[in-house]
Amino acid sequence: MRAERPTVIIGGLALSLGFILLAAILFWTLLPACGARPLFGPLFGDFCPEPARPAVSDRLRVAQESRSELKIEIAALERRLALIRCEQPVRTQPPPERASETCWRIDSDYAVRDERSSREIPVESWEVCVDDEGRGRQRLVFEGGVSCAGEAQVEVSSTTVAINDVGDVACDNGFRISERRTTCRIGSDGRAICRQSQEAQEGDQWPVSLDQ
Numbered sequence: 001m002r003a004e005r006p007t008v009i010i011g012g013l014a015l016s017l018g019f020i021l022l023a024a025i026l027f028w029t030l031l032p033a034c035g036a037r038p039l040f041g042p043l044f045g046d047f048c049p050e051p052a053r054p055a056v057s058d059r060l061r062v063a064q065e066s067r068s069e070l071k072i073e074i075a076a077l078e079r080r081l082a083l084i085r086c087e088q089p090v091r092t093q094p095p096p097e098r099a100s101e102t103c104w105r106i107d108s109d110y111a112v113r114d115e116r117s118s119r120e121i122p123v124e125s126w127e128v129c130v131d132d133e134g135r136g137r138q139r140l141v142f143e144g145g146v147s148c149a150g151e152a153q154v155e156v157s158s159t160t161v162a163i164n165d166v167g168d169v170a171c172d173n174g175f176r177i178s179e180r181r182t183t184c185r186i187g188s189d190g191r192a193i194c195r196q197s198q199e200a201q202e203g204d205q206w207p208v209s210l211d212q
Helices: 002-035 054-083
Strands: 101-106 111-113 120-131 134-142 149-155 162-165 167-172 178-185 191-200 203-212
Touching: 002 191, 054 149, 134 167, 162 191
Parallel strands: none
Antiparallel strands: 101 120, 101 203, 111 120, 120 134, 134 149, 149 162, 149 167, 162 178, 178 191, 191 203
16 A cells, blocks of 8 residues: 555656646647737747837828829919919009190070971080190080080180181081181170071071180
């Protein structure tokens, strides 16, 4: 009976060592899979290598894509700018200064005779102006609003005024005033007492007075 005890002890010790060895093998087998690191550093040269850092590569990729998009947008803007025409501002010239004018206005009853009907048409206003260079213009307005305008040849001296139509005077309703001749004498009060005739009615004259 005493000879059997060493055999039992040796067998139990071998069984315990076997379990310990099996646990150690499993530990070293599962250690790289779980990413754990031994307390005293790696036992193998490439034990549990650190995973790659995708964050840096992702940022680099995003930056490169943004750069490409910016290049495309800049190229599109440059093409749009090339199509835009830069218009130079139009420089308007100021209107030329007109020479000073001397104007005479009707100061009495005045009418123009219609050649077709021989009817006298009352004139509401008549203004004749001449500038320092001798250019004359005139405008008549009949009762009812019909307006007539044309050039005039005006000669002024210290005591006389001569007003001659340059051709017939056209009106805005199609009516035309036959060419007239007006000769005036300037009185001491500055008014011009005139006699007027029309080319179509030779020999007929009628008075009219003008004032500045």
